[in-house]
Amino acid sequence: MCLIVNGREVAVPEDPRVSLLDLLRERLDLTGTKKGCNQGACGACTVLVEGERIVSCLALAVQYDGRCITTIEGLAGNGELHPLQQAFIDHDGFQCGYCTPGQICSAVAMVGEVRRGVPSHVTSDLAAERVALDRDEVRERMSGNLCRCGAYNGIVDAIFDAFGDSPEEEAR
Structure with a gap:
């Protein structure tokens, strides 16, 4: 049994009680993923599982046997x-x-959701073929990631700078 973490095959722990978060931080030394509340409420431990965001503190490593996990360390490529x-x-x-790695992983997955046309609670037209990515949509979709410092305006600005206002723009 194994999973792929940032492109590298990793053995699933023998102990089925090991959380994905603890596997990443304590056994693989990928400390970018943070342990915040350890209850799934803050989003600091958000990672990507085949492009979809999850809070790794609530996930058991064994659940992801054979799946591809991307952490904040795995987003950068070719030294950039x-x-x-x-x-x-x-x-x-x-x-x-502290929250930044989870915020970034969450935002990457959020853009994927928008591209697939997945609506949020503030999506005005649920029948539309395309979800308009505006500030309300971004704030709603990122609401599971808390920032105690209150850097939300900078986070939203960064998301728009990186991805533009069109979910069809390629973001790597």
């Missing part, structure tokens, strides 16, 4: 930051930085 990572720097999308 992911466009959203750079946008967070450019727009002061963080202060203390």
Whole structure:
């Protein structure tokens, strides 16, 4: 049994009680993913499972046997930051930085949801073929990721800078 973490095959722990978060941080030394509340409420531990966001503190590693996991460390490529990572720097999308890895992973998945036409609670036209990505949509979709410093305006600005207002734009 194994899972693929940032393109690398990793053995699933023998103990079925090990959370995905603890596997990443304590056994694989991928400390970008943060342990915030450890109850699934803050989003600091958000990672991507085959492009979809999950809170890794509530997931058991064994549940993801054979699946591809991407952490904040896996978003950068060829020695360059992911466009959203750079946008967070450019727009002061963080202060203390603790929530930033989860915010970035969540935003990457959020754009995928918008591209697939998945509506949110604030989507005005549920029958539309395309979801308009506006500030209300971004704020609603990112509401599961908390920032105690209150860097929300910078986070939203960074998302628009990296992805534009069109979900069809390619974001890598």
